[in-house]
Amino acid sequence: PSWQRFVDIARCYQLPFYELRCPWGEWPEVTRLQQILEDHKNISHVAMVHHETSTGLLNPLPEVAAMARERQVSLIVDAISSLGGVPVDVQAQQIDYLLSTSNKCLQGMPGLAWVICRRQALEHSRQLPRRSFYLNLYQQYEHFEANGQMQFTPPVQVVYALAQAIREFWQEGAAARFQRYRRNWQTLMAGLQELGFRTLLPLERQSPLLTTVLEPTDPRYSFDRLHDGRFLLHVHIADVSHYVLPGSPIDQEAFLRGTSVYFPDRAVPMLPLELSTEICSLKPGVDRLCLSALLEIDRQGDVVRQEFCRSVIRSVERMTYTDVYLILEGDPGLRQRYAALVPRFELMKELALILNRRRMKRGAIDFDLPEPLLLFDEEGLMTGIQRTPRNIAHRIIEEFMLAANEAVSRHLEEHLPESLFRVHEPPDAQKVLDFEQIAARFGHTLGIAAFPARRFPVVTRTSDGRKLRRDIVRLEEGLKITSRMYQKLVEKLEGKPEERILNYLMLRSLKQARYSEKNIGHFALAAKSYTHFTSPIRRYPDLIVHRLLSAWLDGREPDVGDLHEIAEQCSETERRAADAERELIEWKKVKFMTGRIGDEFDGLIISTTKFGFFVELEDLFVEGLVPIDLLPGDRWNYHENTRKIIAERSRREYKIGDRVRVRLDKVDGVERRLFFSVVEPESERRLRPSKGAARKRRP
Structure with missing residues (x-):
C-alpha cells in the first residue's frame, strides 16, 4: 500500500513515528488519530495518503486536515x-506540504516530482x-528563487510536457475535468x-x-486464464527459519537428526511437535508465516x-x-461441497500436466514404481499390505514442489556466492552395462550404440569337472549416458509384462541422490540446478535453504556455517533414516507373514544367484528366497x-522376470x-518320475 512508503522513509531516516493502521479498504478512525495526538504531545507532523491506489480508497482529507489544524501539527499529504x-x-484545508507528480491525473509525462507547500512551513524547515x-527541499527552493531554474540538470522534456498539461487542465477547467472523471467512473460502474x-x-x-x-x-471465471494465457x-512454505534460530538447542538437535523418520505406524519428527504440528503447520483459517515462491509460468511450462x-x-x-482426486474425477457430492474451489483444482491439474510434459521433454525419468502401504x-496390529x-x-503437488525447488535453486545459485544443492550424478558405466545385458534378454536396450570396453575370457572348472567360460569386461572411458535414454525405455516398457522388473533394475543402476555445496546437476530430473526448499519441517537441508533465501531477502551475507559439512551430514542422516524405515x-512384513506359513502366492522373480532366486509376491510387496x-x-x-x-536334464529354466507360484515354507524372524x-502344476508333478523309480533304472 502507498502509506507504507511513509513508514519506510521514517525508518530510513531513523525518525520516531506512530503508525495508525486500519483494516484493508476502510477509513482511518479520526477519533483514534485524535487520541494518538492527545497521548503524544511531541508529534509534529501528520502524513497521509489522499488516494490509496491499492484499493481506490479516497481517505477523509477534510476531517484529517481539521484535526491537524486543531492540534497545530503540520500536515503532509500524498x-x-x-x-x-x-x-x-x-x-x-491548510495543507503544509502536498506531494504530487507530473503524470497521473494531470496527464503529463512521468519523471518529475514536486511539492506545493506553505511558505511559512518551508521557511521553518x-x-x-x-x-x-x-x-x-529548502535548498532547491532557495536556488530557484535566486537563479530562476533548478539547482541540478532538469528533465527539460518532462517540464515542457507538464507545462502543456497544466495549460490543458485550465483550458478544460477544473470543474469540467473533475466531472469528466466522475462521468467515466459512473459509466464503468x-x-x-x-x-x-x-x-x-x-x-x-x-x-x-x-x-x-x-x-x-x-466457476467459469478464472483470472489466471485471462492473464496473458499464463499461470500464476x-x-x-512455512517459515521454519523464523522460529528455529542458528545455533539454538532446537537447531543443534535438528542438525543431528537431519530429517524426520517415518515408520509404518509412527513418526519421529525432526522438530518438536509444537513447531511441526502447530505453529509451522499451515492450518485452515489461521495466519501463518511463510516464505513464498511466486512463479509466472507460460503455456509451455517455462x-x-x-x-x-516473506x-x-x-x-x-x-x-x-x-478428495481432490474424486473432485477431479467428477464426484457430484464433493464438487458441490467445494464448489468455490473446483475451478482452482481444475486449473491446478492443467498446470501440473503442462509442467510434467515440460520435464519429460527435457528428459526427466519417472519410474512410478509401486510402494507398499x-x-x-485399532490395536496397532498389522492386518495387510497394499x-x-x-x-x-x-502428481499436482509433486509438480508444484519440483517447480518451486528448481526456481529457488536457480535464484540462489545466481545471487549468492554459495548454496546447498540436491545433486544426482550420472550412473556408473559398469552398472549400466549390467542392466543392458539383462534388458537385452527381454529384447530391450537403453539405446547405447556400443560400450567402449575390452573383454578378457576366463575359463573355470566346476566340482564335477565341467568347464565354464565367461568374459570379464573392462569398460573404457568415454561412455555417454543421458537421462533421456532411461526415459525412452520407461515409456517403451509401459503396460508390458516386464515393465515392473526392468523399471526396478533401472532404478538400481542409478546412483543415490545426495546434498552438496557444489552444483553438478540432477541426472534423474534432467535439471541443471535443483535444491530442497519445500519441506523445512522435516528436512534440515530445506531449513538451510530457507536461511540462505532469507539472507538474500534481507540483503545480508548468509551465515549458515560450513555447507560442505552440512551437506555430508544431511546425506548421511537421510541414508540412515531410509535404512531404519x-x-x-x-520386520513388520516378516512378522505379518509368520501366520501365513503354508500359504501359496503368485510372485515375480527379481534376482537370481548361485544359491537360488529371490521372488517378490505380487499382491503383498514381500520378498523372499527360493533356495536352489x-x-x-x-x-x-x-x-x-x-x-x-x-x-541339467529337462533344461527348464528360471530367470529374472518370470512369474512363479510359490509356497511360504519358513520364516526366520532373527x-x-x-x-x-x-x-509345481499338478500336470508336471504327475509326469515327473518319483525318486525311487529313477533309482531302479540306474545300472
Whole structure:
C-alpha cells in the first residue's frame, strides 16, 4: 500500500513515528488519530495518503486536515494519484506540504516530482538538520528563487510536457475535468453492475479514479486464464527459519537428526511437535508465516517471471489427496461441497500436466514404481499390505514442489556466492552395462550404440569337472549416458509384462541422490540446478535453504556455517533414516507373514544367484528366497553369463522376470528372511518320475 512508503522513509531516516493502521479498504478512525495526538504531545507532523491506489480508497482529507489544524501539527499529504482528478484545496484545508507528480491525473509525462507547500512551513524547515544533499527541499527552493531554474540538470522534456498539461487542465477547467472523471467512473460502474461484478469498497469510500472489483464466483471465471494465457503458481512454505534460530538447542538437535523418520505406524519428527504440528503447520483459517515462491509460468511450462518474499497466509481448506482426486474425477457430492474451489483444482491439474510434459521433454525419468502401504488395526496390529495410492492429486503437488525447488535453486545459485544443492550424478558405466545385458534378454536396450570396453575370457572348472567360460569386461572411458535414454525405455516398457522388473533394475543402476555445496546437476530430473526448499519441517537441508533465501531477502551475507559439512551430514542422516524405515518395514512384513506359513502366492522373480532366486509376491510387496536345492524335479545350476538357473536334464529354466507360484515354507524372524518353494502344476508333478523309480533304472 502507498502509506507504507511513509513508514519506510521514517525508518530510513531513523525518525520516531506512530503508525495508525486500519483494516484493508476502510477509513482511518479520526477519533483514534485524535487520541494518538492527545497521548503524544511531541508529534509534529501528520502524513497521509489522499488516494490509496491499492484499493481506490479516497481517505477523509477534510476531517484529517481539521484535526491537524486543531492540534497545530503540520500536515503532509500524498496527492500523487488524486491531484487533478478530484478537488484538493491546499489553502482552505491548510495543507503544509502536498506531494504530487507530473503524470497521473494531470496527464503529463512521468519523471518529475514536486511539492506545493506553505511558505511559512518551508521557511521553518530551513532550521532543521539537513538529511540529504540532492533532496533538500529548502535548498532547491532557495536556488530557484535566486537563479530562476533548478539547482541540478532538469528533465527539460518532462517540464515542457507538464507545462502543456497544466495549460490543458485550465483550458478544460477544473470543474469540467473533475466531472469528466466522475462521468467515466459512473459509466464503468454501471457496466460492471450490469455484468454482476461487486466492488470492494462501498460507494461513499470509493474514488472516481480507480475502481477495485471482487473476482466473480462463477466457476467459469478464472483470472489466471485471462492473464496473458499464463499461470500464476504461488508456493507458500512455512517459515521454519523464523522460529528455529542458528545455533539454538532446537537447531543443534535438528542438525543431528537431519530429517524426520517415518515408520509404518509412527513418526519421529525432526522438530518438536509444537513447531511441526502447530505453529509451522499451515492450518485452515489461521495466519501463518511463510516464505513464498511466486512463479509466472507460460503455456509451455517455462517460468517467465519469479519473485521470492516473506508472507503471511491463511489457508482456506485442508484437503486430502483422495478428495481432490474424486473432485477431479467428477464426484457430484464433493464438487458441490467445494464448489468455490473446483475451478482452482481444475486449473491446478492443467498446470501440473503442462509442467510434467515440460520435464519429460527435457528428459526427466519417472519410474512410478509401486510402494507398499502397511495396514494396521485399532490395536496397532498389522492386518495387510497394499499398494500406496498415487493419482493426479499426488502428481499436482509433486509438480508444484519440483517447480518451486528448481526456481529457488536457480535464484540462489545466481545471487549468492554459495548454496546447498540436491545433486544426482550420472550412473556408473559398469552398472549400466549390467542392466543392458539383462534388458537385452527381454529384447530391450537403453539405446547405447556400443560400450567402449575390452573383454578378457576366463575359463573355470566346476566340482564335477565341467568347464565354464565367461568374459570379464573392462569398460573404457568415454561412455555417454543421458537421462533421456532411461526415459525412452520407461515409456517403451509401459503396460508390458516386464515393465515392473526392468523399471526396478533401472532404478538400481542409478546412483543415490545426495546434498552438496557444489552444483553438478540432477541426472534423474534432467535439471541443471535443483535444491530442497519445500519441506523445512522435516528436512534440515530445506531449513538451510530457507536461511540462505532469507539472507538474500534481507540483503545480508548468509551465515549458515560450513555447507560442505552440512551437506555430508544431511546425506548421511537421510541414508540412515531410509535404512531404519526399510528395516522396520521388513520386520513388520516378516512378522505379518509368520501366520501365513503354508500359504501359496503368485510372485515375480527379481534376482537370481548361485544359491537360488529371490521372488517378490505380487499382491503383498514381500520378498523372499527360493533356495536352489529346493527346486523340484532335477538338478539345477546357476549360469552366471546368462543369470539363469537351468535344470541339467529337462533344461527348464528360471530367470529374472518370470512369474512363479510359490509356497511360504519358513520364516526366520532373527534374520528377517522368508523362504519359499516353487509350487509345481499338478500336470508336471504327475509326469515327473518319483525318486525311487529313477533309482531302479540306474545300472
